[in-house]
Amino acid sequence: MSDPNAVVAAEAPSRTPRSLAGDAWLDLRTRKVFWIAAVLVVVVLLMAVWPSLFTSADPRDCLLARKNAGASGGAPFGYDFQGCDVYAKTVYGARDSILVGVTATLIAGLIGLVVGLLAGYFGRWVDALLSRFVDLVLAIPFILGAIVLARRLSSDPESDGVFAVIVTLGVLGWTTAARVMRSAVISAKNQDYVAAARMLGASPARLMLRHILPNAISPFIVVLTVLLGINIAGEATLSYLGVGLKGDSISWGLAIAEAGPYARTVAAPLVWPSVFLAATVLAFIMLGDAIRDAFDPKLR
Amino acid sequence: MFRYIVRRLLQMVLTFFGATFVVYALMFANIDDPLQALVGDRPLTDTQRSALNAQYHLNDGFFTQYWHYVSGLLTGDLGQSLTGRPIGDMLAQAWPVTMRLALLAIVIAAAVAVGAGVLSGLRRGGAFDTVTLVLTLLVLAMPIVVLAPLAQLVFGIQLGWFPPTATRDANLYQLLLPALVLGTLVVATELRVTRASVAENLRSDYVRTARAKGLAPKRVVGVHVLRNSLIPVVTLIGVDIGVLMSGAVVTEGVFNIPGVGFNLLRGIRTEDGPLVVSFVSVLVIVFLVINLIVDLLYAALDPRIRYE
Amino acid sequence: MTDITAQMDALPGMDPRAPLLHVDDLHVEFRTRDGVARAVNGVNLWLNPGETLAVLGESGCGKSVTAQAIMGILDTPPGHVTAGRVLYRGVDLLRLPENERRKVRANRIAMIFQDALSALNPVYTVGFQLAELFRVHRGASRREAKRRAVDLLDQVRIPDARRRVDDYPHQFSGGMRQRVMIAMALALDPEVLIADEPTTALDVTVQAQIMSLLADLQRQRNMGLILITHDMGVVADVADRIAVMYAGKVVEDAPVYDIYAHPAHAYTKALLESIPRLDHKGQPLNVIRGLPPALTDIPSGCAFHPRCAYAREICRLEPPPSYQIAPQRVTSCHFVREVLGV
Numbered sequence: 011m012s013d014p015n016a017v018v019a020a021e022a023p024s025r026t027p028r029s030l031a032g033d034a035w036l037d038l039r040t041r042k043v044f045w046i047a048a049v050l051v052v053v054v055l056l057m058a059v060w061p062s063l064f065t066s067a068d069p070r071d072c073l074l075a076r077k078n079a080g081a082s083g084g085a086p087f088g089y090d091f092q093g094c095d096v097y098a099k100t101v102y103g104a105r106d107s108i109l110v111g112v113t114a115t116l117i118a119g120l121i122g123l124v125v126g127l128l129a130g131y132f133g134r135w136v137d138a139l140l141s142r143f144v145d146l147v148l149a150i151p152f153i154l155g156a157i158v159l160a161r162r163l164s165s166d167p168e169s170d171g172v173f174a175v176i177v178t179l180g181v182l183g184w185t186t187a188a189r190v191m192r193s194a195v196i197s198a199k200n201q202d203y204v205a206a207a208r209m210l211g212a213s214p215a216r217l218m219l220r221h222i223l224p225n226a227i228s229p230f231i232v233v234l235t236v237l238l239g240i241n242i243a244g245e246a247t248l249s250y251l252g253v254g255l256k257g258d259s260i261s262w263g264l265a266i267a268e269a270g271p272y273a274r275t276v277a278a279p280l281v282w283p284s285v286f287l288a289a290t291v292l293a294f295i296m297l298g299d300a301i302r303d304a305f306d307p308k309l310r
Numbered sequence: 311m312f313r314y315i316v317r318r319l320l321q322m323v324l325t326f327f328g329a330t331f332v333v334y335a336l337m338f339a340n341i342d343d344p345l346q347a348l349v350g351d352r353p354l355t356d357t358q359r360s361a362l363n364a365q366y367h368l369n370d371g372f373f374t375q376y377w378h379y380v381s382g383l384l385t386g387d388l389g390q391s392l393t394g395r396p397i398g399d400m401l402a403q404a405w406p407v408t409m410r411l412a413l414l415a416i417v418i419a420a421a422v423a424v425g426a427g428v429l430s431g432l433r434r435g436g437a438f439d440t441v442t443l444v445l446t447l448l449v450l451a452m453p454i455v456v457l458a459p460l461a462q463l464v465f466g467i468q469l470g471w472f473p474p475t476a477t478r479d480a481n482l483y484q485l486l487l488p489a490l491v492l493g494t495l496v497v498a499t500e501l502r503v504t505r506a507s508v509a510e511n512l513r514s515d516y517v518r519t520a521r522a523k524g525l526a527p528k529r530v531v532g533v534h535v536l537r538n539s540l541i542p543v544v545t546l547i548g549v550d551i552g553v554l555m556s557g558a559v560v561t562e563g564v565f566n567i568p569g570v571g572f573n574l575l576r577g578i579r580t581e582d583g584p585l586v587v588s589f590v591s592v593l594v595i596v597f598l599v600i601n602l603i604v605d606l607l608y609a610a611l612d613p614r615i616r617y618e
Numbered sequence: 619m620t621d622i623t624a625q626m627d628a629l630p631g632m633d634p635r636a637p638l639l640h641v642d643d644l645h646v647e648f649r650t651r652d653g654v655a656r657a658v659n660g661v662n663l664w665l666n667p668g669e670t671l672a673v674l675g676e677s678g679c680g681k682s683v684t685a686q687a688i689m690g691i692l693d694t695p696p697g698h699v700t701a702g703r704v705l706y707r708g709v710d711l712l713r714l715p716e717n718e719r720r721k722v723r724a725n726r727i728a729m730i731f732q733d734a735l736s737a738l739n740p741v742y743t744v745g746f747q748l749a750e751l752f753r754v755h756r757g758a759s760r761r762e763a764k765r766r767a768v769d770l771l772d773q774v775r776i777p778d779a780r781r782r783v784d785d786y787p788h789q790f791s792g793g794m795r796q797r798v799m800i801a802m803a804l805a806l807d808p809e810v811l812i813a814d815e816p817t818t819a820l821d822v823t824v825q826a827q828i829m830s831l832l833a834d835l836q837r838q839r840n841m842g843l844i845l846i847t848h849d850m851g852v853v854a855d856v857a858d859r860i861a862v863m864y865a866g867k868v869v870e871d872a873p874v875y876d877i878y879a880h881p882a883h884a885y886t887k888a889l890l891e892s893i894p895r896l897d898h899k900g901q902p903l904n905v906i907r908g909l910p911p912a913l914t915d916i917p918s919g920c921a922f923h924p925r926c927a928y929a930r931e932i933c934r935l936e937p938p939p940s941y942q943i944a945p946q947r948v949t950s951c952h953f954v955r956e957v958l959g960v
């Protein structure tokens with residue numbers, strides 16, 4: 011046993027090469043937080059896509075005669091001050107929340123992706139310029155920018171405000187995504203294999219798509235998952251303030267705003283949309299946390 | 311230090327023009343009837359039209375309009391709201407209330423975040439740390455539109471521990487619950503950053519040096535860990551002010567506190583365009599100034615920045 | 619302020635005639651997620667006043683961890699001393715209550731770290747960090763403490779000490795920073811100084827200055843110096859004795875001259891053959907093959923056996939005992955004779 015390579019050789023098989031994503035998935039599977047978040051997310055998504063699975067009542071079927079009535083067989087959460095079924099309204103509220111949240115996040119992600127990639131890859135003046143631009147967007151507190159922009163976009167009295175809210179959240183919410191992308195690209199760019207590919211004459215576009223992006227993508231996904239939660243909260247806030255979804259739209263934010271003044275008399279119409287909203291936001295934030303921990307166990 | 315201040319001031323001036331320009335452009339650029347946009351769905355009389363025109367110079371070129379708007383902001387001439395009241399007066403009246411609320415919230419949040427964050431960071435993985443982490447996660451997931459109305463319902467109305475709404479003078483007692491709600495918005499991030507930086511600093515070489523110097527743990531933490539750990543927390547305050555502003559709009563609305571956010575919310579709901587533009591602009595400026603102050607504070611805490 | 623020296627002399631078991639420092643069979647392990655890393659596995663060291671002991675060994679062999687365990691500044695968790703004694707003048711520091719032990723640090727045993735930039739607190743002036751020692755351990759007034767801080771900076775030959783005392787660490791050059799570190803370690807006149815690679819981060823000319831400063835100060839004060847390094851050149855110049863470490867053990871301990879002339883352990887020999895020498899110019903270097911073992915999985919028997927040219931079956935099965943081959947020489951190798959070539 012004088013062969014010095016014996017030790018090295020014996021070690022090798024225990025380190026079966028697995029992809030980063032594969033490792034992360036193995037890690038994720040063992041996390042309770044991940045499963046709680048995943049179940050919540052699936053339920054909310056189902057609610058958004060197929061609300062009649064959860065309730066047979068019509069959320070717009072409101073009868074003043076049932077005003078503030080308590081819980082009953084058909085309406086487990088009772089009725090609100092207009093006599094609408096609180097449970098049905100809450101279930102149907104998921105749809106616009108998810109629609110707005112997902113679309114706005116995709117827009118923000120796309121902007122962040124492009125800005126971050128360009129700034130990180132080209133560096134120098136491109137980076138300087140884009141970074142100043144990010145600073146500028148961050149110099150306006152989110153809600154103030156959102157109020158002005160959403161008001162402007164939804165000035166048409168006919169619109170239901172969905173488009174306005176999506177654009178507002180998407181256009182104002184991309185900065186973190188861009189920053190994360192930028193720093194991921196910069197660190198990926200400095201790795202040997204990317205330098206090698208560049209020396210072999212790969213074009214910038216090919217380098218970004220084939221070599222840099224796949225390695226920068228995991229922190230980016232984490233940010234987007236959390237951002238989805240934040241955007242859902244953002245929709246509710248804008249709707250609450252009166253610059254979001256309008257009129258007869260059904261939304262958790264609107265429901266909370268409407269129920270607030272009557273909470274003294276009947277609490278359910280305020281409490282249930284709040285609970286659903288908070289649980290949804292929580293689910294996405296937990297999901298993001300769990301994914302991040304799985305990709306980077308050192309962080310804990 | 312001097313060069314640092316000058317550089318930051320120059321940066322701020324640039325950002326000021328950039329940010330106000332963005333706000334103004336969002337409001338007025340490329341719009342068919344800007345006057346109608348200002349007032350929303352209301353009918354507009356001819357006298358109102360000419361008054362608004364005089365105020366916003368809407369017949370001039372876009373940059374001239376912007377120039378009038380900025381010089382109005384800088385000279386404190388904010389024009390009139392659609393109700394006819396001078397916006398400057400409304401702001402002057404609302405401002406102290408909001409300041410009190412925000413300060414109270416910041417003090418509460420900072421005390422809790424630093425206290426609990428240090429404890430968590432010192433014993434990562436311990437029972438206290440685990441509980442704190444779960445709590446911060448829950449708090450992080452609570453949008454202000456959930457937090458404020460529920461807190462009012464539970465602690466103000468059902469339990470009756472706090473006054474559920476404020477009166478015109480908005481005294482400290484009435485502001486306590488709203489301040490707690492506002493503080494909750496920022497406490498979780500501050501706490502997590504404190505915890506992370508305490509944990510990181512504990513492992514740093516200079517803390518090892520401090521222990522090698524035979525200092526008691528109390529002094530190692532109190533003198534060598536704490537000051538260094540507060541640096542990233544201080545930089546957070548700048549960001550937090552932005553969060554507090556959005557929180558204040560909702561919180562003041564819910565608790566009926568006659569502050570800046572309350573007026574802004576009413577402006578939005580009554581489609582009072584001039585009021586909204588002016589209030590938003592002033593808040594953006596306040597945000598910029600506070601961030602400048604935070605940066606200077608940062609430099610005071612970290613000599614490496616100061617002597618760059 | 620009470621006289622700290624008097625307090626220390628009153629420690630039970632303290633014996634002025636006992637060796638200055640004796641590390642006996644020290645074991646340290648790190649319990650991490652990835653398993654238990656046994657970083658130190660039975661280290662034996664001793665040190666006399668005025669003596670310089672060099673501790674040599676490849677990266678990761680446990681030199682710094684040994685030093686930290688002697689100082690009592692291991693990161694716990696994950697680090698734990700699992701066995702052994704650290705005897706200072708006959709008193710086992712590991713058994714001392716923490717508040718007693720704290721008084722030993724800096725007062726009796728002090729330490730210098732490799733990277734002075736990160737070892738000094740960036741947000742306090744060097745004056746504050748020096749004066750802190752006098753204020754805490756000696757109860758000195760603010761002004762008195764600062765005066766002594768200036769004195770110390772003078773002693774480590776920092777020009778214009780009176781003014782520089784109010785500067786922050788990042789305002790000093792690398793060499794000057796290491797001088798500040800040295801000043802800090804010497805502030806309370808310790809009897810033992812542990813220098814963990816004090817010059818690795820510096821460039822060559824500055825290295826020489828720092829080493830000669832250390833040597834001067836040591837001579838003036840008759841201190842015992844433990845010099846951790848992997849620089850064989852430095853060792854030959856300043857050390858009296860050398861302890862060679864491998865995988866958390868001292869494998870050979872001998873006077874400098876003897877080690878260079880006749881290494882008595884296969885690892886020491888390989889280490890010496892791996893340094894370039896002028897008189898062997900043109901000949902290929904004998905780099906030690908393979909890598910140091912993972913501390914979570916240390917080879918059985920003699921930990922060096924997978925890489926050793928002298929290894930035989932017994933090296934894999936039996937850990938070699940310590941052989942005392944001369945009055946001051948200890949080595950643990952099954953085949954000492956072959957290595958020595960006798």
Ligand SMILES: Nc1ncnc2c1ncn2[C@@H]1O[C@H](COP(=O)(O)OP(=O)(O)OP(=O)(O)O)[C@@H](O)[C@H]1O
Nearest residue numbers: 648655657676677678679680681682683684693696
């Ligand atoms: N804080 C720690 N946590 C976990 N493991 C540690 C820690 N400190 C040291 N170790 C382990 O102890 C081993 C020995 O480390 P040590 O710092 O003593 O090496 P060294 O001999 O000083 O090497 P170098 O010459 O590189 O400084 C390391 O390989 C590491 O695995």
Ligand code: SF4
Nearest residue numbers: 920923926933951952
């Ligand atoms: S004991 Fe054996 S393996 Fe270890 S150094 Fe000596 S000869 Fe080599």
Ligand SMILES: [Mg+2]
Nearest residue numbers: 681682683814
């Ligand atoms: Mg070391």
